[in-house]
Amino acid sequence: MSVLPIPASGLPDGAVMPDHTLSIVVPMYNEAENVEPLLVRIHQAMERYGQPWEVVLVDDGSTDATVSEIRRLAAHYGPHVHAVELVRNYKQTAAMQAGIDAARGDVIATIDGDLQNDPYDIPRMVYRLLSEDLDLVVGWRKDRQEGFFMRRLPSRIANALIARVTGVRLKDYGCSLKVYRGNVIRSVKLYGEMHRFIPAWLATVTTPRRIAQEVVTHHARIHGQSKYGISRTFRVVLDLVFMYFFMRYRTRPGHFFGGIGIVLGALGSLILAYLLCLKLLFAEDIGTRPMLFTGFFLLIAGVQMVTSGVLAEMLARVYHEANGASAYVARPQPAPSDNDGWLRPSRPS
Template sequence: MRTTAESVTSRIATAEPIELSLVVPLFNEEESVGPLIERITAAMANYPATWELILVDDGSTDATIANAKAALNRPGLDLKIVALQRNFGQTAAMQAGINQAGGRLIATLDGDLQNDPKDIPGMVSELERRELDLLVGWRKNRQDGLLLRKVPSWIANRLIGRITGVRLHDYGCSLKIYRGSVIKQVKLMGEMHRFIPAWVAGVVPSSRIGEMPVTHHARQHGVSKYGISRTFRVILDLLSVMFFMRFKARPGHFFGSLGLGLGALSGLILAYLFIDKFIVGNDIGTRPLFLIGVMLFLSAVQMITTGILAEMIARTYYREDTALSYIVREVYEGDQAHQ
C-alpha cells in the first residue's frame, strides 16, 4: 500500500488519473482550515489510491486563504485552493469545487470541523460495494442545538423526502460521496446544496442513492452561518425543487394546468351569470360574483401565456446551459496562482 506522499509523487510523475477529489467550501474559517487540512491528511494517509484536496474560499474576509496557502507545498498533499471573487454562497462554492475536481469520485464536506474526514474512506468503500452514484452522510448523533437546528432539520428532512420521493434521514449533511460523472450532470444554483439528492435523482434512479451513519462533531471555532430563518428559505427552495423535478422540461404543463383550471371556473361563473342576466332578468353589473368571474378569466389567460413563455425559456436553457453562478479570482496550486 502506498503512502500519501508516494501516491502524489507517483501520480505527478506518471500522470495517473485522480481517483478521489475532496471538495471543501470555506467562508471565514481561519481557525478551522489548518486543523481541517491536518485531519484530512491523517484520515487519507492510508488511502490506497490517488486523491486531491480542493479548498474553495467563498469570499472570506479573514485569514482563511492565508492559512490555507501555508499548506500548499506540504509534502504528500495534492492541494488546490480556488478563491472566488466575492461571497457567492455555499452552493456556488461547492459547484466551483466540483467543476475543478478531476477525480472519478468526488467527496464534499464542510470546513467547520463538524464533519469527520475519517469517515471518507469507509464511505467510498460503501458506495462501491452498494454500486451507488451518491452516498449521503447521516448525522445520526448530531451535535447541534435541539431547538434551532435539530427540530427544523427533522421537519425539513421529512418534508423534502415526502415531496421529492427520495427518503433520507439527513438531507443537510455536507459529507457526501458522488460519482464524478453523475454530479457533473447536475447544475447547482441558488441555495440548493441541501437538495442535492433530489437533483441527483433527476439524472439517476433513486435506488442508486443511499445513506450511511457518520460522525458529527460540535463546532469548535467561529460561528454557525445558519439560523432559524433558514427554515423559511428551505420551504421556498423546496417549492422550487418540486417544480423543477416535475416540470423542468415542460413548464407549460404546470402553468397551463393552472390556467385551464381557472378558466374552467371562470366559465362556470360567467355562464351562470349569463343565464341569470338574459334568461332570469336579474341585474349582474354590481354583483361581486361578476368581478370574480372576470378576474378568474384574466388570471387564466395570464397563466396560459406564462406557460408559453416558460416553454420558450426552457428551450433556450436546454440549448445553452453554460452560465456559472460564481466568478473565480485565482486558483492556487503549489507556488503558482492563476486566474
Template sequence: MHRLSLVVPMHDEEDNVLPLTTQVQAAMAASPWPWQLILVDDGSRDRTAERIREAVASSPRHVAAVILRRNFGQTAAMQAGIDAASGSVIATMDGDLQNNPHDIVRMVRRLLDEDLDLLVGWRRDRKDGFWLRRLPSMLANRLIAAVTGVRLHDYGCSLKVYRTSVLREVRLYGEMHRFIPTWMATVTDPARIREEEVSHFPRIHGRSKYGLSRTFKVLLDLLAMYFFVRFRASPGHFFGRIGLACGFAGMGALGWLAWRKLGEGEAIASRPLLLLGILLVVIGVQFVCTGIVTEMLARIYFEAGAARTYLVRETLGGVGDATPGGNPLPSRMERR
C-alpha cells in the same frame, strides 16, 4: 485506478483551515487512490483566503484552492469546487471541523464496491443545539422526503460521496445543495443512492451560518424542487392545471352573469363578480402561456451552462497521490 477529489467550501473559517487540512491529509494517508483537496473560499471577510494560500503552499501536490470574488453562497461555492475537480469520485464536506475526514475512505470504498452513484452521510448522533439546528433539520428532512419521495434521514449532511460522471449531469444553483440527492435521482436510479452513518463533532471555532432564517429558503426551494421533479419533462401540466382552473372558474362566473343578463334582464355592469370573472380568465391565460415560457427559459438557461453562479478570482496549487511514489493527479483548473 479511480481518483478522488475532496471539495470543501469555506466562509469565514480562518481558524479551521489549517486543522482541517492536517486532518484530511492524515485521513487520506490510508487512501489507495490518488486524491486532491480543493478548498473553496466563498468570499470570506476574515483571513480564510490567506490561510488557504498557506495550506496550498505547504502541500501543493495534494491541496488546491478556488478563491471566489465575493460571497455567492454555499451552493455556488460547492459547484465551483465540483467544476474544478478532476477525480472520478468526488466527496464533499463542510469546513467547520464537524465532519470526520476519516469517514471518507470508508464511504468511497462502499460507493465503488456496491457500484453506487451517491452515498449520503447520516449524522445519527448529531452534536448541535436541538431547537435551532436539530429540530428544524428533522422537520425539513421529513418534509423533503415526503415531497420528493427520496427517503433519507439527513439531507443536510454535507459529507457525501458522488460518482463524478453522474454528478456532472446536475447543475447546482440557488440553495439547491440541500436537494442534491433528489436532483441525482432525476438522472440515475434511486436504488443507486444510499446513506451511511458518519461521525459528527461539535463546532469549536467560528460561528454557525445556519439558523431558523434558512427555513424559509428551504420551503421556497422545496417548491421549486417539487416542480422540477414532478413536471421536469412537462412543465405545461403544472401551469396548465392552475391556468385551466382559473380560466374555467372565470368562464363559469361570466356564463352565469350572461344567463342573468339575457334570461332575467338583470343589470350586471356594477356587479363585482363581473370583474372577478374577467380577472380569473386573464390570470388563467397568463398561467398557461407566460408561466410555461418563463420557467422553461430559466431551466434551459441553467442547464445549458449559460448561467454562472459564481466568479473565480484565482486558483492555486496542484494535486497529487497519497501513496508513496505515486504520480501526481493532473489538475483541470485554470487561472481565470
C-alpha cells in the same frame, strides 16, 4: 492547533479499493482557524488511501484570514491542494458548485470546513460507492453533537418534510459529507439553497436505488461560529417548493400551471356564461356587476398561468443549464506545475 484523535479507517478486512481518482471539495467561509487542522486531518485520513487524490478548498468570500491560510497551506502541501477564491460571499450552494466545477476526480467527496465532519469516513464511503455501484453515498450524523431544540429537532422535522415532498427517503439531508460519482454530480447545476436537496436533485438524473446513506462521525464545533440562521429556513422552504415542482413536473410543467389555469379559466367562463344568460334571457343589465369583472379576471388569470408560468420556468432552466450559466465568479488561479496535481501513493521499489 488542536487535532482530533485518529479512528480506524472502517474499511472491511481485505477490502481492495477500485481504481479511481478522488477530489475532496471543501467550501469554507470565515474558517481561518480550521483550515490547517482540517488539512492535517485530511492528510492523516488519506495517508494510506492507495489511489490518486486532491483537495479543492473553496473560499466563499471570507472576511477573515481564511483565504490567506488557504494560499499558505496550498503552497506548503503542494499542487494536490487547489484553491478556488470566490470574489464575494455567494453562500454554500454556489461555493460547492465552484468546487465541483474545479474538481477533476472520477469520485467527488464534499465535506464541511468546520471540522464537524470527519475525513476518516471518506475512504469507507468511497469504497461503498464503488463496490456497490452507487451514484451517491450520503452521510448520516446519527449521533449529532449539537443542541436538540435549536438544531437536531428542526433538522429532524426538515428531513421528514423533505423526504415526504421529494420521495427520496433519507434520515439526514443536511449532512455535507457526501460522496458522488463525478459524472453524475456534474450532470446537474446547483443554485439557491439546493445543496441540501442534492439527493433528490440527483434522483432526477439517476434513481433512488443508486443512493445510499452511511452512518458517519460528527464532532462538536471547535473553532468559529455556525453560519446557520433562521433566515436560511425560509430560503430552504422556497427551494423545497421548487424541488417539489421540478421533480413532479420537470418534463411536463404545463400539467402544473395548466391545471391551475384550467380551474381559474373554467370559473371565469362559468361566471361569464351565467351573466350572458341573464343578459340574453332576462334582459338584465350586467355592465356594472362586480361578477363581470371577476369573470374576466379569472379567465385572463387562467390564460396567464398557462403561458407566463411555463415560459418563466423554462427560461430559468435554460439560463442555468443549457447556456452554462454560473452561480459564482472566481478569481483566476495559476495553472498546475509540472506535477499533475494529484497526490499519488508511493510505490515500493
